[in-house]
Amino acid sequence: MASAQVQLPHNLQAILKEEDSQIYACSERPKDSIVFHARKLIIYRGNDPTCWKWVHMPDTHGAPVEVAKLLGIDCLYVGKVFSAKSLTQEKHYRVYFVLMMTDEEKGFKDHPVNFQLVAPNQPTVEHQKDLSELPKNKWVDVPVGGFYRDPKMTGHLKISMFELGPQSKRGLIVNKLVIQSVDKPE
Template sequence: MGIIWSIFSKPKPKPKPHNNNEDMLKHADSPLTLDTTSSPQVDDDVSLKHKTEKNLIEEDEVKEKKNCFMLNARELSITWAESQTNKYWSWFSDLDQTSSDVKTEVAKMERVAWLEVVGNFETEKLTPNSLYEVVFVVKLIDSAKGWDFRVNFKLVLPTGETRERQEILNLLERNRWVDIPAGEFRTSPEHLSGKIEFSMLEVKSGQWKSGLIVKGVAIRPKN
């Protein structure tokens, strides 16, 4: 387990209700309403930002419901992925494993020497006073090449503190989605604003790489 961290930031005058469901529903793909007569928790999965960000609900060991998010590949900044020629990366639809009728786009690396995938997320969307982990969800296909070098995974907290680790992707099992942790942190007892930043990087080897598929980044409670 990595170092547990608490967010310290100036609290807002009027903290948002627990789990910020009203804000999340405003960004949903389809019109949704919040039932104020029941629990303030959003019980169903809510797909946000035109299916690039998905809000889920998970229960911890004591059955407490907590917000969990999946940022799909389109929500991340992937160097060279927007090339019109598809020379470096290509995009295709992948059936969302949590919903049989929802397809999301994933990014497939065709051939690059510079791997850089970066994203960020507002911590105020998360459940207060909870331990979270940030993981990249990726897959290597059979024809993948150039992964004998260490890939750097990094998490930067709102205070500037960092969590950093390395992974040799060539050791991963082929053709299955794998969760690779970037780091973990603990949210504050209240909803406080601040961004975490996370990245997957390999730019030092100069080695041409291929066959990596990026599904997204999960920000989820760690039991």
């Protein structure tokens, strides 16, 4: 039985040296993937135990991972700033959050969350999604957008999800942010 070749980012060692063990190259798929687990994301009031609870849960493939469970907050912001030079050139990428909505969900219905991807020298990608419509108690890939890693691209990617309404929100679990190469743009 032949095994598939997995192509990891050309500068994987530099990426891993720059980041800590919460970022890893995903080799389950034959694509370049950079994964930022919840602890590596910027989470507004993420260290406030009245707003977020850090727990271990099975990941999408069953391995335990630390995730952030929203207990209650009015202003929701989760994001990451990431160097474009860490990605393989001349590839298309898709960006998505892996999230779960629990039965305790409150404050999201009729208050869509904004998703934004800012890539250097490319139009900003923005859209909204009503997270109350996600299936309950199941990990879901929620797309942010896509971009092309041009060889001339310098600077940083800015990826975020936010909802700044005054209503209290709870019941969201943030697992990770994934930047994954794709064969064709979506």
